[in-house]
Amino acid sequence: MRKLPAAFYLTDDVIHAAQTLLGKLLVTRFDGLYTSGRIVETEAYNGVVDRASHSYNNRRTARTEVQFGKGGKAYVYLCYGIHHLFNVTLAPEGHPLVVLIRAIEPVAGIDTMLARANKSSPDNSLGRGPGNVTRVLGIHTAHSGDSLQKEISIYDDGYVLPPAEMGVSARIGVDYAGQDALLPYRFYIKGNASVSGPLKWRT
DNA sequence: CAGTGGATCGTCT
């Protein structure tokens, strides 16, 4: 188990980072409660030139300011008034590149996850979908801006994803982005039961 | 499995 170093997050290659994060362990430790899950689905958001990105066209607001800082922090925002979506920020200061974590396969602290999700037994939906990822890991908008070297962190446990098992598709839920909605910026582990989206985009 | 519709509120125009 090796925590991803601060240097990992300073890349400008958001596509490669989104691919590399597949198979890594996303870990939280809040109030002594340890939970972790393997990242099985990601999406790249390519900053100022990406219509699907909150920072498109260099738009800076209080909400998106974290994206413009040095990479290696959490960017968490509220979606549809209900769901908290967790992103990893990347790149040196001034480059608002992020990777959305869309699904995890629960690994440790399953009882805690079940309690947070108000469920009694584990199933494939526990870490499926970006809203569920934050729910079971206990992440919410107040954590936006937090370092990924503290309560929230990402580990490499030696898992290696065979290249043939990585799936690629367009991103989900970004129809408003015009042509950019078609970009092949979503990455997932083929056949993994925790991956979200339509069946054809899970196999 | 696919399709539909309600929930719910911070953010930006």
Next chain:
DNA sequence: GACGATCCACTGG
């Protein structure tokens, strides 16, 4: 004042 980088329950096949 409109609208989401979504989820769930429910319908029908």
